[in-house]
Amino acid sequence: MKARLAVNMIACTGHGLCAELLPEVVALDEWGYPVVADRPVPHELSSLARRAVRLCPTLALRLEQAQGGPNPASAGATADRRG
Amino acid sequence: MARHGGIADPQTAVRGTVPHRAEQLGLASRLTLGWHESGEPASLRTHRDRYGPAPRLGTGRHGALIDGVTHAGLTGRGGASFPTGVKMRAVARGRGPAVVVANGMESEPASEKDKALLSRAPHLVLDGAVLAALAVGADIVHVCLPRKREWLFNVVRTAVAERERANLDPVRIEVHGLPDYYVSSEESALVHWLNGGEAKPTAVPPRPFEKGVGQRPTLIDNVETLAHVALIARFGSVWFRQTGLAEAPGTMLSTVAGAVRAPGVYEIEVGTAIGDVLAMSGLHPDAGPILVGGYFGTWHDVSEVAHLPMAPAGLREIGAAPGAGVLFVLPPDACGLSETTRVLTWLAGQGAGQCGPCMFGLPAIADDFTQLASGRPKGPVLDRLDRRLAAVLGRGACRHPDGAVRLARSALTAFAADVKAHASHRMCLTGRRGQARTPALPIPRAHGAEEWR
Numbered sequence: 001m002k003a004r005l006a007v008n009m010i011a012c013t014g015h016g017l018c019a020e021l022l023p024e025v026v027a028l029d030e031w032g033y034p035v036v037a038d039r040p041v042p043h044e045l046s047s048l049a050r051r052a053v054r055l056c057p058t059l060a061l062r063l064e065q066a067q068g069g070p071n072p073a074s075a076g077a078t079a080d081r082r083g
Numbered sequence: 084m085a086r087h088g089g090i091a092d093p094q095t096a097v098r099g100t101v102p103h104r105a106e107q108l109g110l111a112s113r114l115t116l117g118w119h120e121s122g123e124p125a126s127l128r129t130h131r132d133r134y135g136p137a138p139r140l141g142t143g144r145h146g147a148l149i150d151g152v153t154h155a156g157l158t159g160r161g162g163a164s165f166p167t168g169v170k171m172r173a174v175a176r177g178r179g180p181a182v183v184v185a186n187g188m189e190s191e192p193a194s195e196k197d198k199a200l201l202s203r204a205p206h207l208v209l210d211g212a213v214l215a216a217l218a219v220g221a222d223i224v225h226v227c228l229p230r231k232r233e234w235l236f237n238v239v240r241t242a243v244a245e246r247e248r249a250n251l252d253p254v255r256i257e258v259h260g261l262p263d264y265y266v267s268s269e270e271s272a273l274v275h276w277l278n279g280g281e282a283k284p285t286a287v288p289p290r291p292f293e294k295g296v297g298q299r300p301t302l303i304d305n306v307e308t309l310a311h312v313a314l315i316a317r318f319g320s321v322w323f324r325q326t327g328l329a330e331a332p333g334t335m336l337s338t339v340a341g342a343v344r345a346p347g348v349y350e351i352e353v354g355t356a357i358g359d360v361l362a363m364s365g366l367h368p369d370a371g372p373i374l375v376g377g378y379f380g381t382w383h384d385v386s387e388v389a390h391l392p393m394a395p396a397g398l399r400e401i402g403a404a405p406g407a408g409v410l411f412v413l414p415p416d417a418c419g420l421s422e423t424t425r426v427l428t429w430l431a432g433q434g435a436g437q438c439g440p441c442m443f444g445l446p447a448i449a450d451d452f453t454q455l456a457s458g459r460p461k462g463p464v465l466d467r468l469d470r471r472l473a474a475v476l477g478r479g480a481c482r483h484p485d486g487a488v489r490l491a492r493s494a495l496t497a498f499a500a501d502v503k504a505h506a507s508h509r510m511c512l513t514g515r516r517g518q519a520r521t522p523a524l525p526i527p528r529a530h531g532a533e534e535w536r
Contacts, residue, residue, distance in 0.1 A: 008286050008480070009286075009437070009438035009439065009440065009441075009478060009479060009480050010285070010286050010437040010438055010480045011286070012438075012439060013439070014439050029439075029440060029444075029474045029478075030447075030471075030474065031439055031440065031443035031444065031447075032439070033439035033440050033443075033478070035474070035478075
């Protein structure tokens with residue numbers, strides 16, 4: 001099953017644990033916040049990914065089943081719609 | 084008649100007379116009907132004289148109005164141009180009684196149209212909100228206004244009281260004053276505030292149309308959008324489509340400001356060529372580039388956009404959007420790079436401070452722009468900016484960082500020559516070094532420590 005990592009940017013405070021556990025999928029920007037690669041988590045890393053989700057100190061990380069469509073993490077962001 | 088002194092502050096009178104070429108120029112007066120007769124808010128009686136009574140709808144959902152709005156092709160006038168009928172139908176399909184929120188926050192500093200509309204025709208907006216409520220099965224309308232604009236708040240409260248005395252509406256209307264940070268007008272921020280929280284965007288899903296105010300399906304529409312709904316309910320979708328473009332029908336309010344003789348709020352047919360809008364507002368012959376769409380918008384040479392329609396589809400090809408209808412023309416003696424720097428600095432302080440890339444990235448980007456504008460860059464500032472703009476894009480819970488990135492990138496293109504001049508000669512193309520230029524774009528006064536609640 002293909003899954004993608006997604007970050008709730010409001011909850012994330014930049015501990016950086018995810019990037020330490022999964023450098024293949026998560027990089028940190030210059031301010032220490034995770035940048036998740038825009039592709040499913042490779043099968044061999046899925047147990048590490050689940051661990052990262054469990055260990056995130058602010059519970060900001062989740063695994064979402066990839067549907068082949070756009071990344072729900074970015075599609076879920078609100079449009080700059082002002083009513 | 085279509086030009087209206089945008090701000091209804093006491094010092095701003097309604098200006099202008101009917102331009103002769105009004106019709107050729109794509110002017111229209113649907114929402115702005117009768118505005119030139121008086122700068123006062125239209126009373127309920129005046130409002131009915133102008134438009135006739137709103138159709139009576141009983142309680143319960145009304146698919147016919149949703150069908151009408153859908154067929155009319157009305158799209159949101161708050162900036163995102165989302166199809167209003169689609170949104171209404173989604174809310175009407177939700178479980179349980181719905182809620183309607185009329186968004187009159189207008190946190191865009193360069194826009195005046197919602198203030199102008201609410202302060203001249205409050206009943207048109209309220210009619211639309213009540214009719215939309217009946218259509219989607221809502222029993223309450225929340226009108227959200229910025230707390231600091233007390234006079235506007237009073238106008239709307241007075242109009243609501245008038246309707247209550249006339250026992251006009253089968254749904255309750257509540258008027259609220261919210262904190263007016265730039266991000267506070269975003270949909271999820273309104274919902275969060277109405278639910279007792281801070282006026283900050285929240286992580287979605289759930290989207291407001293699924294679970295919004297009080298966990299109920301919530302329709303959030305810009306006040307101008309609701310005013311159009313009121314007219315569609317009266318006159319029908321065929322009438323609505325008589326002006327504007329087939330794919331973007333109707334009229335829209337546009338705030339034209341900067342280097343024009345007659346700045347103000349204009350009602351135009353959607354799709355009117357930008358050059359025509361500028362011509363009727365008296366474009367300055369030596370005007371600089373134009374900011375299309377507001378502070379989340381893009382800079383362009385006037386010649387690049389003059390032939391393009393003020394409509395989403397036509398502007399998309401140059402990466403622009405009408406947004407909330409702002410057209411700001413840079414005065415000849417203003418420096419676009421410095422103006423953009425001021426706006427970016429302000430935007431950096433207007434975030435909710437929730438998402439790291441926005442919280443740290445926008446101030447860093449604003450600082451890079453300050454270095455560019457001052458002509459004293461530290462290190463390879465353009466490379467650094469490229470990287471930072473890419474790093475921030477798409478990484479907020481809301482689109483605040485994305486809007487700032489769009490503005491910044493367009494400024495780097497539109498003012499590329501200025502960037503070079505500032506960097507190599509520490510000199511501005513629009514004047515001598517060190518010469519103070521009057522700021523052109525409006526920046527609201529500093530908040531101090533305004534509450535988010």
